[in-house]
Amino acid sequence: MARTVLGEPGxxxxxxxxxxxxxxxxxxxxxxxxxxxxxxxxxxAGAVWLPIGVIDEAAGMRARDAGLDVVMDRCPAVEWSLRRAG
Incomplete structure (x- = not known):
């Protein structure tokens, strides 16, 4: 609904x-x-990311069947910090 978000078009x-x-x-x-x-x-799209607490297994299966990568019930900030720490 926003025309811009952080200076980027919406x-x-x-x-x-x-x-x-x-x-x-x-x-x-x-x-x-x-x-x-x-x-x-x-x-x-190439992928969908559903953050922690957002779970829809049927939608995830539809996306996988269509060739998209799917990440579900994960937090980007947590995942990125784990990769940097490891």
Whole structure:
């Protein structure tokens, strides 16, 4: 809904984003995540990331079946800090 976010343009939907989408972060409650995952599939995204507490196994399977990488119920900040520490 925002026109800009941190100086970057905002878009109403993934289909409005020009160019390719690498990763879609799904920061919605689990019951709404599947619709966003379906948009990511339709947009040709490379991956979807559902953070801690956001779980939709059926949507994850649809994304995997469509060739997307799927990360579910994980926090990017935690994952990145573990990689740097290891």
């Amino acid at each position: 878009y109403a939907s993934l289909s409005d984003v020009p160019g390719t989408v690498d990763v879609v972060g799904v920061y919605r409650r689990s019951e709404y995540a599947g619709a966003v995952v379906d948009e990511a599939i339709a947009a040709g």
